[in-house]
Structures are given as structure tokens and as C-alpha cells.
Amino acid sequence: MRAIATHPAARGLNDDAAVLDVGGETLVLTHDTMVEGVHFLPEQDPADVAWKLVATNMSDLAPKGAQPLAVLLSYQLGRDDAAFLDGLQAALRHYGDAALLGGDTVRAPGPQSVGLTAIGRATHRPVPSRGGSAAGDALWITGPVGAAMLGFEALQAGTGDSSAYRRPSALLTEGQLLAPLVSAIMDVSDGVLLDASRMADASGVTIAIDRMAVPIATPEDRRDEALRWGDDYQLLFTLPAGVLPPCPAFRIGTVLQRQGAPILLDGAPVSGRLGYEHG
Secondary structure, three states, X not given: OOOOOOOHHHHHHOOOOEEEEEOOEEEEEEXXXXXXXXXXXXXXXHHHHHHHHHHHHHHHHHHHOEEEEEEEEEEEOOOOHHHHHHHHHXXXXXXXXXXXEEEEEEOOOOOOEEEEEEEEEEOOOOOOOOXXXXXXXXXXXXXXXXXXXXXXXXXXXOOOOXXXXXXXXXXXXXXXXXXXXXXXXXXXXXXXXXXXXXXXXXXXXXXXXXXXXXOEOOOHHHHHHHOOOOOOOOEEEEEOOOOOOOOOXXXXXXXXXXXXXXXXXXXXXXXXXXXXXXX
């Protein structure tokens, strides 16, 4: 696909979203798909599925400092379409009354699949990307990871608080505050270690992470799992030395000149799985 996606707006398919200049505006566009049995459980409340579909797309707009404008929905009719639409409307209202402009509906056998395209307006130009980190920058994260993992386990068990997994939050306000300052930024959707490695590769650097500095929402004995679990949607970003974030955040590492491995954890390359990957 990278061989086809040669337009500058595609950013080489290496970023959270496409960035398209149109007249005097810059649009930010993204698309996420969720599949039953992969991204949500078959028995989940369709209203929660709709909420998460919107939130994951808005979370791709957040690192770009974008203001949501509208969405297009691709919807496979399911067991409770009215509940899905209730969740969709609630989520769109929550994220600034983003407008539903259209899309498509289908009926098909097999697991349900739903997709959403979100369109936003950049509030700062140039629009930041995953690339741009330089040696000497500090690595920051907006909040703890691992809450979605505990939420997923609570949902499976049918007891406890599962809201972090069912209804995650996109940090749009934080993204708009950070956009003018960051050297690189992305949301943590697939695990802080994996997403940090993607940022390092996009920037051509090595990122050294202090394992104990990463805030976690889990018991300490599950720290390593929390660093590899996705769906938390915190913002991971780098700032030049001496620049402090304008929103609550935790410093968790430092950017180094490229040293072979994209990330170091407590000074050593990381072995094994870094996070969630398709296929």
C-alpha cells in the first residue's frame, strides 16, 4: 500500500492520520475498523462498541492537535442496531458534536465488522507527527497504562469495573495543547513499548525508557504486562530538553542517537513481544 499511497497527505502511511491541506485549512483524516471477536467481545453491549469505535478514531485525531468535525460510518447490521446508534450518538455528542455525514450499511454473515472515518481540522500547523524526535529530547506520557487490560479482564469475568476497556477516552484537549510544542507525538493504542518503538523508527532514533517511571493502573507485579497491553489511548510524546508539558504528564525516558535497537528498557534492548500486532 505504501507504493500506492504516494500523496504527501498520506505521510507514507507511517502516522496516526493523513494530513491534507485544502485551501486555507488543514484537514486531518483517519479510519479505524473494529471486528467482533478481535476488537470487541460477541456479547458486548452494542452501545459500548459504537462508543469505542468513535473514541479510537478521535484518539487518532488527538496527537495531531485536531478538532473533530465529522465522521462517515461503515456499519454491518447486527443484533441490536438501535443500541449501537444510541452509543454512536452519545459518543459524537461527547466529542464536540461531530457530525455524521453518511457512510454505508451492509448485511452479511459471520462476525460483525464496523468502521468509521473521522475528519478533523488542525488547530496548529505544522501538524505534528510520530517522527521528529531528536537526541536529547525527553519522552513523556499523559497517564497510566494497563487500565484497559484490567477492564477487559473484568468484562470477561462479568464483575468489576470494565469502563476503561469498554469506553476509552480520546485526549483531544491535551493533544491541542501539546501540538505547538512537541517534537513527536502519537497515541498509545497497541502498548507503550511497541508504540515507542514505532516513534523511534519514524524519527530514526533510539528511545530509552525507564521501566519504573511509566505510570501503571495495575498492581506492580503486572507492570510488564501493562507496558505491552494496548487500548489505553494515552498520548506518548517527546519534548526538547527544558520544555515542560502544558498538561499533566509523566517523564518516562530520553531520546538517544540511534544505537541499533529502537527502544531500550532500563538500558537494555527489549526481547519478545512489545505489544499488540495484527497478523
